[in-house]
Amino acid sequence: RVLEFELRNALESNQFHLEYQPVVEANGDHGVVGFEALLRWNNPKFGNVSPAKFIPVAEDARLIVPIGNWVLRQACTDAMNWPSSIKVAVNVSVDQLTSPSFVETVVQALHDTGLPAWRLELEVTESIFVRDGGLAVQILDRLRKLGIKLSLDDFGTGYSSLGYLSNIRFDTIKVDRSFVTGASKGKAECIAIIRAVVAMADALDIATTAEGVENEAELAMIQQFGCDKIQGYYFGRPMVINDACALFSDIQ
Ligand code: G
Ligand code: G
Ligand code: MN
Ligand code: NA
Numbered sequence: 001r002v003l004e005f006e007l008r009n010a011l012e013s014n015q016f017h018l019e020y021q022p023v024v025e026a027n028g029d030h031g032v033v034g035f036e037a038l039l040r041w042n043n044p045k046f047g048n049v050s051p052a053k054f055i056p057v058a059e060d061a062r063l064i065v066p067i068g069n070w071v072l073r074q075a076c077t078d079a080m081n082w083p084s085s086i087k088v089a090v091n092v093s094v095d096q097l098t099s100p101s102f103v104e105t106v107v108q109a110l111h112d113t114g115l116p117a118w119r120l121e122l123e124v125t126e127s128i129f130v131r132d133g134g135l136a137v138q139i140l141d142r143l144r145k146l147g148i149k150l151s152l153d154d155f156g157t158g159y160s161s162l163g164y165l166s167n168i169r170f171d172t173i174k175v176d177r178s179f180v181t182g183a184s185k186g187k188a189e190c191i192a193i194i195r196a197v198v199a200m201a202d203a204l205d206i207a208t209t210a211e212g213v214e215n216e217a218e219l220a221m222i223q224q225f226g227c228d229k230i231q232g233y234y235f236g237r238p239m240v241i242n243d244a245c246a247l248f249s250d251i252q
Contacts, residue, residue, distance in 0.1 A: 001057065002045075003046070003049070003053075003054060003057050004057055004060075004061045004063075006043050006045060006046065007041075007054060007057060007058055007061065007063055007067075008061070008063065010041060010043065010067075011066060011067060011070055015041055015042055015043055015044075016039060016040065016041055016067070016070065016071075017040050017042070017240070018037045018038065018039060018040065018071065018074055018075060018078065018241065019037075019038045019040050019238035019239055019240060020035035020036065020037055020038070020078070020088075020238060020239055020240075020241060020244040021035060021036045021038060021231060021236060021237065021238040021239070022034075022035055022231070022235055022236040022244070022247065023035065023036060023087075023089070023209060023229050023230070023231045024229065024230050024231075024235045024236075025228070025229060025230075026210070026222060026223055026227050026228055026229055026230050027223060030230070030235060032086065032247060032248075033085075033086065033087065033229060034086055034087030034088060034089060034121065035079075035082075035086070035087075035088055035089065035244055036088075036089040036090075036091075036123070036231065036238075037071060037074075037075040037078075037088060037089065037090050037091070038051065038091075038238045039051050039055075039067070039071055039091075041054055055093065059093055059095055062095070064093045064095050064096050065095065065096050065099045068092060068093060068096035069096070069105050069109075071090055071091075072090055072092075072105065072106065072109050073109045073112070073113070075088045075090045075120075076088065076109045076110060076112075076113040076115040076120065077113050078241050078244075079113075079115055079119060079120075080113055080114060080115055081241070081245050082244070082245065082248060083248055084116075084119075086119070086248075087118075087119050087120070087121050087149065088115075088119060088120060088121065089121040089122075089123050089151060090120070090121070090122055090123065091123045091124075091153065092122050092123065092124050094124070094127060094128040094131060094136065097122075097124060097128060097136060097139055097140075098128075098132060098135050098136060098139060102139060103139060103142050103143060103146075106120070106122075106143065106146075106148065107146065116147075117146050117147035117148045118147050118148070118149060120148050120149065121148070121149040121150070121151050121171070121172070122143060122148060122149070122150055122151070123151045123152075123153040123174070124136075124140070124150070124151070124152065124153060125152070125153045125154050125157075125158055126152065126154070126155070126157075126158030126159070126160035126164075127158050127159070127160070129160045129161075129164045130158070130159055130160055133164060137164065137167050137168050140168050141168060144168070144169060149171040149172070150168070150169070150170045150171055150172075151170060151171060151172040151173070151174055151209070152170045152172070152173045152174065153174045154174065154176045154211075155173045155174055155175055155176055155197060156175070156176050156179060156193060156197065157176045157178065165204065169206075170206050171206065171207060172206065172207045172208065172209055172228075172229070173197065173201050173206050173207070173208050173209070174208075174209045174211055174231075175194055175197055175198075175208055175209065175210050175211060175227065176211060176212075177211040177212025177232075178190075178212075179193050179194050179197075180194070180210050180211060180212045180213060180218060180222065180232075181212060183221060183225075184215075184217060184218045184221055191225075194210075194225050194227075195225055198225055198226050198227060202226070207228040207229065208226075208227045208228050208229070209227065209228065209229040209230065209231055210222040210225075210227040210229070210230050210231070210232070211231050211232060212231075212232045212233075213230045213231070213232030213233075213234050213235070214232055214233045214234050215234055216234070218232070218234065219234060
């Protein structure tokens with residue numbers, strides 16, 4: 001595949017950069033609590049390619065480990081420029097999580113950048129429990145014991161069972177955007193699902209983040225459901241690192 005060929009030399013030609021989308025508190029003054037790092041690829045031949053398109057290619061070509069490790073290191077480096085209470089979330093593919101030296105790579109990235117473990121949040125999807133659930137649980141447990149935060153991304157859209165929630169303690173469940181969109185259109189099923197997820201998370205002492213909040217009405221709805229955190233265009237689109245840093249400077 002042409003995309004795979006281009007992807008092979010994207011790292012060394014500096015074609016990747018990260019954008020950061022703010023995660024804010026659902027209530028009060030909606031202060032920024034962290035950012036999710038989102039990978040961007042600008043290729044001379046194809047222009048900007050969406051991660052939704054190239055991540056699966058990178059996974060199939062076994063390029064996701066070096067690319068994912070670059071993301072991890074870059075995100076930890078960038079986060080050191082923010083106030084010391086602000087977290088950074090990094091998406092981790094199953095192949096990356098279960099690759100032989102993933103835990104060591106994370107520890108090294110924290111050590112080299114000086115980022116405290118609790119400021120790093122790793123986002124995984126339910127799909128990691130499908131293939132080799134035992135190994136994934138074991139690795140997540142090691143990461144957790146190091147003080148790293150764990151988030152369950154795109155919750156409710158995967159093919160997994162809830163059993164893993166009794167084996168591994170997540171800090172945050174991210175309610176998938178599709179439920180937020182559906183609920184805001186008055187879809188009773190989506191409303192019921194969000195309510196149930198929040199109730200379950202509360203009972204398990206897990207925080208919830210609502211994804212894809214795009215307007216005032218969706219914000220009000222999410223506040224009513226009792227989600228803890230919000231991520232969505234209403235509070236900020238993914239932005240380059242300088243813009244993320246500028247959110248904290250007093251002079252605007
Ligand atoms: O930023 P955007 O909405 O286009 O992202 C599309 C998808 O790509 C999302 O599901 C997101 O989780 C995923 N993605 C973005 N950056 C990374 C990354 O660094 N690693 C992995 N594994 N997935 C990512
Ligand atoms: O799968 P994951 O949750 O990691 O994907 C995050 C993706 O969701 C990013 O690509 C980001 O651009 C996108 N996103 C974030 N907030 C919104 C939003 O409010 N609306 C829409 N349509 N997409 C969003
Ligand atoms: Mn994510
Ligand atoms: Na998501």
